[in-house]
Amino acid sequence: MKLYIKNMVCARCIMVVKSVFENMDINPISVELGEVELKHDIPENQKQELVKSLRSIGFDLISDKKSKTIDKIKTLIIDLVQNKNNDLKINLSNYLSQELRQDYNTLSNLFSEVENTTIEKYFINQKIEKVKELIMYDELSLSEIAYSLNYSTVSHLSNQFKKVTGFSPTFFRNIKTIKRKQIEDL
Template sequence: MKTLYIKNMVCGRCKMVVKSEFEQLGLPVVSVGLGEVELEEELTGEQKQALLQRLHVLGFDLIDDKKSKTIEKIKTLIIDLVYHQNNELKTNLSDYLSKNLLQDYNSLSNLFSEVENTTIEKYFIHQKIEKVKELIMYNELTLSEIADLLNYSNVAHLSNQFKKITGFTPTYFKQLKDKKRQQIELL
């Protein structure tokens, strides 16, 4: 079996679109996960080129080098944690990433900072703030419930972090008519 790593594949809809592209190209897929596709066999050069073209049109890309694969795995784990597990972090982020990637956190942190020009922690915070924006826009939860859901110690901590990142208080953001959210892959 062969695993391909795909950049910008961060949600359930992405998995469906990518799987569909593989099927349309007649490539036998064993499984599709966030950021990766497992195939029964190695791709030919021609198949890989056709796949690259189709994925690129959709905003995806194949990742070939080890550093990029590691960076993409870090991002995928963080996005999955924030958006799909309701930030159910039972340990600290460094232990979570080290355990899931089977690598020393300092190495992961240095690599991420070197390639992305930001820290893992800042990336994690930006993802959480985007989730907060989403939840504010839905207008179904109070700030206290949002703070609890995303493991903030209290509303003040959430509000301070929100203002530091966005320049607005959560309350002011809620009142804005043109609420700006960013696409996950652009963070």
């Protein structure tokens, strides 16, 4: 039995969700971003308790197909930006189509309908939040950040950053008081 869980975006999320299951004496076969595989079905009363525990820490079970697809799109985009953006050798639409084995137009229309934004805007917002994070760490130059996030040039990164935030990356680096948004708030 597979359960799909909303808002799982990182390795820490996997650890936290796994511990929720284990604390309830439910031993999952595997826990991955957005998915938990169980050996057996769980009783409805235990499932309700599980939902309550997951919600208390910012997660939720997903039951309908649309929500599962949306969550998979978000998880793939977040993983791409956080872990392997520079490794992407094809464009985002082809990547999502291949990973989800669905036509990109179908995915795009569904995402826009449910999230009231496009996949591309969501992807850009994730990248800008990553840029903010890297600027705050103050360990990389703007050209290194641009390269690591697969921007063609520093000016492309700067233009996109300013369009989304209203500030140039240099101005942002100087003020550092603008708080980053949490991934699930994007």
